[in-house]
Amino acid sequence: MKLSELEKVDQAAKKIFGELKKKHPELKGFLVLNSIDGQCELSSDPAWIVEKFPAAIIESKQKDKATNLMGIVIGLQNALKKQDAKRKQINEEINENLRKIRELAKDLEIYPTVTIEVRLEDLNYALLDLLRVDPLVDQNLTPQTRASIRIVLGAVEQLAERNPD
Numbered sequence: 001m002k003l004s005e006l007e008k009v010d011q012a013a014k015k016i017f018g019e020l021k022k023k024h025p026e027l028k029g030f031l032v033l034n035s036i037d038g039q040c041e042l043s044s045d046p047a048w049i050v051e052k053f054p055a056a057i058i059e060s061k062q063k064d065k066a067t068n069l070m071g072i073v074i075g076l077q078n079a080l081k082k083q084d085a086k087r088k089q090i091n092e093e094i095n096e097n098l099r100k101i102r103e104l105a106k107d108l109e110i111y112p113t114v115t116i117e118v119r120l121e122d123l124n125y126a127l128l129d130l131l132r133v134d135p136l137v138d139q140n141l142t143p144q145t146r147a148s149i150r151i152v153l154g155a156v157e158q159l160a161e162r163n164p165d
Helices: 003-023 046-052 061-082 087-104 125-132 156-162
Strands: 029-035 038-041 115-120 151-155
Touching: 003 029, 003 046, 003 115, 003 151, 003 156, 038 046, 046 061, 046 087, 061 087, 115 125, 115 156, 125 151, 151 156
Parallel strands: none
Antiparallel strands: 029 038, 029 115, 115 151
């Protein structure tokens, strides 16, 4: 799945999360992109994923370009904190590099094994027990043991299919 298509996944996951919150009003938390290589808070902004969770993106020349550009953006953001005089010029450079990253994202692909998961703000085992068996949660990807606190809504491609345009 293309990283630029993450908007569909974001919308589907937020819809499911909203339904879960209606069913379980005590549910307080947030959504993350997750894989064996790491995680980051869910966002449909490709630049956010390139910065916070590049391990979710399949290796390619485009990924290399995007991560190099993100390194430039981060350097510029750090320079911005130190130099008030060049603030406008630095902001323009940041915005131009972010635009290039978002353009590259059209060709970046996310690993199909990346999942969207719920992270609870407060650990509540009674709620986890209810969520594990809730039909809105992916029963196959969510570990069905009390030792696990993972609640998986689904893999990115699976969620994209639930929210066709």
